[in-house]
Amino acid sequence: MAYRSIVLDTATRSGRGDLGAAISRVKDLDIASIEVEPSLMSRSAKEWHRIDNAIDRAFFSLRA
Structure with a gap:
């Protein structure tokens, strides 16, 4: 999976x-x-928790 491409997108x-x-x-x-x-x-x-928390922060910041 191309995580970087998802992040850039x-x-x-x-x-x-x-x-x-x-x-x-x-x-x-x-x-x-x-x-x-x-x-x-x-x-x-x-x-793993660092990555998971970063994804959660991104999600919540977009929803704010």
Whole structure:
């Protein structure tokens, strides 16, 4: 999964003022990260929580 492309796409859509599409892409990122959560958690739970919290912050900031 190309997480970077989802993040860049989210930023582009947000920058254009298309917040609905940006929120949709953050949801895509969240779903993609959940799919690999077991693998990431086994490597570094701390890093997994950092990533998960960043996704949550992005989602909530777009909804604000």
